[in-house]
Amino acid sequence: MNFLGYARPDGTVGVRNQLLVLPTVVCAARVADLIAARVPGAISVPHPYGCALDPGNNEDTTRILIGTGANPNVGAVVVVSLGCETVDAERVVREIAAHGKPAELVRIQERGGTKRAAEVGAGVAARLRADLAGAGRGAAPLSKLIVGVECGASDGQSGLSANPVTGVAADLLVKAGATVVFSETTECLGAEHLLALQAETPEIGRQIVAVVRRVESELERGAGSDLNDITPGNVAGGLSTIEEKSLGCIRKAGTAPIREVIAYGERPSRTGLILMDTPGQDLESVTALVAGGAQIVVFTTGRGTPTGAAAAPVLKVCSNTPTFQRLRDDLDLDAGTVLSGQETLAEAGERLFREIVAVASGKPVAAELGGHYEFAVRRGGSACIVY
Amino acid sequence: MAGEVRLLVVDPRDNVGTTLSPAAAGDSLVLVGAVESPPAPRLVALTDLPAGHKAALAALPSGGEVRKYGAVIGLATEPIAPGELVHVHNLKSARGKGHVPGREEEA
Numbered sequence: 481m482n483f484l485g486y487a488r489p490d491g492t493v494g495v496r497n498q499l500l501v502l503p504t505v506v507c508a509a510r511v512a513d514l515i516a517a518r519v520p521g522a523i524s525v526p527h528p529y530g531c532a533l534d535p536g537n538n539e540d541t542t543r544i545l546i547g548t549g550a551n552p553n554v555g556a557v558v559v560v561s562l563g564c565e566t567v568d569a570e571r572v573v574r575e576i577a578a579h580g581k582p583a584e585l586v587r588i589q590e591r592g593g594t595k596r597a598a599e600v601g602a603g604v605a606a607r608l609r610a611d612l613a614g615a616g617r618g619a620a621p622l623s624k625l626i627v628g629v630e631c632g633a634s635d636g637q638s639g640l641s642a643n644p645v646t647g648v649a650a651d652l653l654v655k656a657g658a659t660v661v662f663s664e665t666t667e668c669l670g671a672e673h674l675l676a677l678q679a680e681t682p683e684i685g686r687q688i689v690a691v692v693r694r695v696e697s698e699l700e701r702g703a704g705s706d707l708n709d710i711t712p713g714n715v716a717g718g719l720s721t722i723e724e725k726s727l728g729c730i731r732k733a734g735t736a737p738i739r740e741v742i743a744y745g746e747r748p749s750r751t752g753l754i755l756m757d758t759p760g761q762d763l764e765s766v767t768a769l770v771a772g773g774a775q776i777v778v779f780t781t782g783r784g785t786p787t788g789a790a791a792a793p794v795l796k797v798c799s800n801t802p803t804f805q806r807l808r809d810d811l812d813l814d815a816g817t818v819l820s821g822q823e824t825l826a827e828a829g830e831r832l833f834r835e836i837v838a839v840a841s842g843k844p845v846a847a848e849l850g851g852h853y854e855f856a857v858r859r860g861g862s863a864c865i866v867y
Numbered sequence: 868m869a870g871e872v873r874l875l876v877v878d879p880r881d882n883v884g885t886t887l888s889p890a891a892a893g894d895s896l897v898l899v900g901a902v903e904s905p906p907a908p909r910l911v912a913l914t915d916l917p918a919g920h921k922a923a924l925a926a927l928p929s930g931g932e933v934r935k936y937g938a939v940i941g942l943a944t945e946p947i948a949p950g951e952l953v954h955v956h957n958l959k960s961a962r963g964k965g966h967v968p969g970r971e972e973e974a
Contacts, residue, residue, distance in 0.1 A: 636885055636918075636920055637887075637918070639877075639936070640875055640877065666963075669962050669963055670938070670939070670940070670960075670962050671938070673938075674938065696963055699963040700963070709962075717919055718885070718886075718917065718918070718919035718954070720921070720940065720941060720955050720958045720960075721940050721941040721958060721959070721960035721961075721962075722960050722963045723938070723939060723940040723941055723960060723961070724935055724936075724940035724941070727938050728936065782919070800918070800919070802918075819875075819887045820887075
């Protein structure tokens, strides 16, 4: 089966053709916003990171910025730097450009401040936009698709409807040759024995158990605090423990063999079902999936969330009909139908699969219509706080 | 008059089910999912149960394993009667911050 996408020089295929304005540091966020505001269709990615980070966080932030710019959905990038930050802006530009796409650098200190940098940046952005406008969609096989699956603002019904429905769609995607990446290591806690059995090899199974053990030791450091391992919204929605949340959560990955465990923001080297080692905070996880090359993220929710992602459409699947109706503008698909008996899991999963292919071919999702382009990078200690 | 609410059982090994709509104490809970039918087994809700919340399918002893999805989701902190709400007030995680030291050694 095919979708209609934008062929990129590095062999990947975008489902969108975005012009991204990417600040390397919080100090450049305002200028990035000003540049994007002057060029129709440009998307700025303001964020609070980029400087005075410890080496681990600095490298994480740098890799995530590069991965976001390199995502197949991005046609061209304007990188906005202050000029003295610890993230290496030239490296960001160089490694995005290595994917064969235009990436240009605007430095605020070099250009003489906000106003001048915004003017220069808007000129660069307008030129890149004009080049992008000539590109058209062409047929591409589903094997070119990387789909992230994520859950957030979960409730007691997420694991009974939206997640297993997404699991059916994930199985159909893998069967069609696509890659499906699930994440949130914290939400494998209590379900790792099942995931290890689902691993393609015993070695991959051991890797899964090892990353879950690491996260659990991080969580134990927070023992005695008032923070639970699940959010107040999860509890209000009927979830009682991290084990219950995890066992429902993993159902969205489907039943295919797990073929690889990859690091935060890393691109999969294989097709099929992949686990990315991320924190449980939704946006820190979604951002890493997108930086790892996911062109679409399927996001299940029970309580409802409006979130999107900087460089990829986020297709939201709701676990129950009352929430779907209440947050109708923010959500795309109602999986509450499987609880009311209107649809079987297989039918709803097939419907979601067709919707994913439609979104890949250009159908906008609710998050895009709402202007949601969130971006968040994990921080050291992410796992220890409430999620 | 008491109503009827469906209670979804995911796996035959489970000892809790999940409400598919809100139930009031006294409502009849009709078990659906991984249960033999017909006739559908029934329970009476002992407490109010919001949608997506769990009710015990059988009497659960204090300290006993609570099972959903065919796996352990935590330990009961007090005896729980059939039809009673199972949630954070009487169910505790055995993992993460709730990790019980030495648990692997006992297992």
